[in-house]
Amino acid sequence: MSEIITVIDIGSSAIKMCVAEHSGKKLNLLENLSHPVPIGKDTFRTGRLSRETINSCVDILQDYRHVIQMFRSRNVTACATTAIREASNRDVFIDNVRSLTGIEVEVLSPAQTTFLLAEQLKKKIKSSQCSVGFSLGAGRSELMVFSKDGLLFNASLDIGFMKMNQDFRKNKYTEEYYPAFLEATVENELRPFLSEVAKYPALSLYGTGQELDEIRFVLNRRDPGDKKNSLAVKELIKLYKEIKNYSVEELYHKLQISYESAEGVIAALVTAISLMRMFKASELKLFRMPLGECLLANIVARKSENYTEKMSEGIRRYVENIGNALAFDVEHARHVASLALDVFDETKSLHLMGNTERNYLLAAAILHDIGNVISTRSRQKHSQYIVNAQDFPFFSEEEKNIVGNIVRYHRSSLPKKTHVEFMALPHKSRMTVMKLASLLRIADSLDNSQRQNVKKIRFDREESRLTVTVDSGDEPFSIENSFNTKKDLFEDFFGIKLQLAVERTRK
Template identity: 25%
Template structure:
C-alpha cells in the first residue's frame, strides 16, 4: 500500500498518451489527434480531408484520382501526427472502401506511402464502435438508457443499426441506405421535384425493412447519429449545444415538407449550404420521420459522437481494443440469435452450461483461456439454430447462419471458429476434404477440435431435450474421462455419448464414460 500524500499535495496525474484515430468514409477522411490522460481525452486537432469514393458503391473500381486523394489525405494525417510525436495511429475504412473492387490496391498504397495500416471494417464492428462511443458519452453526461434502445447511424454509404437491450448490444445489421448513396442512385432526378418524393418513398421502404428485421419487443429510445443528422439538429434547433440533444419528428416532418417542392438552389439557400450538402440532408430527415412514425417514437436522441469516438473509446484505460465485447455482451447476442431462429432457450442454456462445466473441469487437458471459454459458450448456445432451415443438416446450416450473421465483438477469425464449433457438434469430425476447416489457421483448427469435442459431450447428455442432467463432475482416471451425473438411469446417455465421443477420444486420447449417481 502506498504512503498517504502530505496534506495539500495533489496526486501525480497519469502520464499522457498521444494517439491518432482515422475514419475513411465516402466523402471525407477524418482524424482526431488526441491526448489521452487516464479517462480524459483532449482533441489536439480535428482534421478533415474531402475525398470521393462513390464509385465503390457499385462494386466498381476507384479511379486513380480518387485513390491519390485518399493517399494525400493520409499522408497529411501522418505528417500532422508526427508534429505531435504521435506514432500510435488506428485507421479504419467503411462501406465505400469495403465495396470497391480494388480496395486492396489502395490499402497497400496507404501502407507504403503514408505508412498507415488501414482496416476495412464490417457493419458489426462499426456497430460495436458506435456502441462504445455511446457508452462513454452517456457516462460523461451521467445518463443511462434503460429498456430497448435502437441506435442508428446514417452514413454516406450505409446505415448501421444496433439494438441495445438493458445496456448490452444484442443485435446489429448494416443496410445499404446512405445519404450519398441515395443521391447517386437518384441523381438524374436531382433537378426535379421527383427527387425529394422518390427519396421519401425509398426511405419509407427502408424504415419498414430496418424495423421489420429487429427482434420482437418495443423500442423505448431511438438514438440516431450521422453527419447529416447532426446538421439537421443545428439547422432545426440552433440553440442546441449539448452532447445529447433531442429532435422532434414533427419538426423534422414539417421541415422536409417545406423542402420537398423547392428547387435545389432554394434548398441550398434555405439550409445555408451548397447543392450537394442540401440534397444529402433529405435522406437523413425523411428516414428519421418514417422511423418515428412506424415505431411510435415521439422524439429522437442525437448524441454528438462519431466513429472516431468509438476508436478512441478502444484506447481508454481498461478497454480491450478492436473487435472486442465482453462475454456478457457476446452471450446476449448469442441468445438473440437463438430467439431469431426459433430455438429452445432452455435447451440452449443447459447445453452451454454443461459445455462450460466440462471445459472448467478439464483445463489440465486443454490449457485454454477465458476467451476460448466464451467462444465455446457462444457456440453451445447457437449450435442448433440451423434447424430453422433444415433439421437433418442443421449443423451445416448453423455454420452458414453464424458466418452470415452480423456479430459485434468477435473478430473474423473468432466468428469462423464459432461457426466451425457449431458445425462439428454432430455427425462427422473435421476431415481433410473439408475446405473451410482446412482454410483456418493452424491454431484455430486446434481450437475448433478441442471445443467441438467438448460440445459434443454436452450435446450428448440431453438427448430428450428436457434438461434432465444439469450438473456434472468430471474425473480423469487413467485413460478415461468419467462424467459423474446426478441420475441413476443413464442408459440413454451412455448410448448417446458412445456415439459422440469419438472426436474427444481422438483429440485428447481419453475414452469417455457416464457414471450414474450410485455406481452401477
C-alpha cells in the same frame, strides 16, 4: 504509464484521425484531423474506387503517418466503413495503403459499427429503459435497440444519404421525382423491420449524423431564442414540405449550409421523418458520436481485465435472440452452453485458452442445433450456414467463421483438408476450432436426451486418462453411447483417453 493511441476513420466523404493520450482511466485528445475525399461518390456511382481517389487517400494517410510519428504513437488502428466495404477493388485499396504508408486498414462490418455506437450511446444515456439509436451515414444507416444490459437488436439499412442521392442520379430521373424516390426507398427499407422493432417498447429515440446536425442548425437559426438539441417531427415535416423541391444550389444558398450537406439534407429529412413515424416518436434526440471517438473508447475499454468476461452476457443474450427468432430449443441450447463452459473451465490446463475463446464456445454452443429449423438431416451444416449468414456486432469476419466451424464440427464428421471453409482459416484459428469443437462435442453428448438431466460434472486426471464424472437422472447407457461416439476429437487432439462415470441421481 501513459500510452499514445491513434485511430483513423476512413469514411465515405472524409478521412479523419484522432490522437489521444491514455493514462489510467483518462483519455486526453491531442489531435483531431479531417480531410475531405470523395470515396463514397466513386463507390456509390461506379461500384469501385478511381485511381485518382486511391492516390488521394494514400497522400492523406502519408501526411497522417508523419503526425503519428511526431506523437510517437505505436498503437494505430485504421478502420473503413461502407464506401470501402462495397468497393469492388477494396483489396487493391487496402494493399496500396499498406504498401505505401505502412498502415493496416480493417474494414468494419455494419454490425461492428453499430456495436461501437451503441456501447458509447448506452454510457451517455445511462438509462435502464429500452432505447433506440439511429446513425445516419453517407453509405448506410445503422439502427440499434439497446438497454442497460447491452445491444438487443441491430439492423444495417441501405439508406445512406449520399448513396441514395447517387442511386437516383444513376437512374437519370428528372429532379421532380427525387422526393418520391427517397420516400419509396426509405419506406421499402424500413418495412421489413416493423414486426421486429415492435417487440421492444422503446421509450426514447436518439439520432446521430452530420446531416442531422445540419438540420438542427438550420432550425435553430430560424428560431435563435430556442436552441434545441433535438428534432421535433412536426418541425421536420414542415421543413421538408418547404424545401423538398429545391435544387442543390437553392439549398446551399437559402439554408446557408455547405454544398456537400445540401446534397444530402433532403434524404436525411425523409429518413428521420420515416423513422420517427415508425417508432411513433414526436422527438428525435441528437447526440454527437464520431466513429473515431467510439473506436478510441472501445480500445481503452478492451484493455480492462474484465472486458471480455463482461461481453459474455451480451453475447449470450444476442445469440439467444437469433435462436428465438427461429423458434429453436432454448432449454437444450442453454444447457449445452452451460455444460460446454464447465468443460472449458475444467480443462484449462490442457487447452490453454482464454476468455476470448470461451466466448466463441458460448456462441457456438447456443447455436449448435439452430440448423434444425432447416432440416434435422446434416443439421450441423445448416447451423454453420445460419451462423455464417449473421452479422455479429462483437465478432470480426474471421471470428464469425471460427464460431461457424465450431458449430459445423459439434457432431458427425471431423475437420478435413477437403473442407473449404475450415481450410480458409489461418492455422492458429483452425487449431482453436478443433479444440473448442472437441469440448462442444463432449457437452452435447451429455444432453443427448435433450432433457437437461446432467446436473453436475467433474474432471479427474490421472496421467494419460481423464475421468468425466456426471450426476444424471438418465440411464447410464443412454449417456455413455453418445459420449463414446463424440469423444474422438478430444482424444485425438489432446492425446488423453476419456472415461465416463455416471452417478445416477435418485428420483
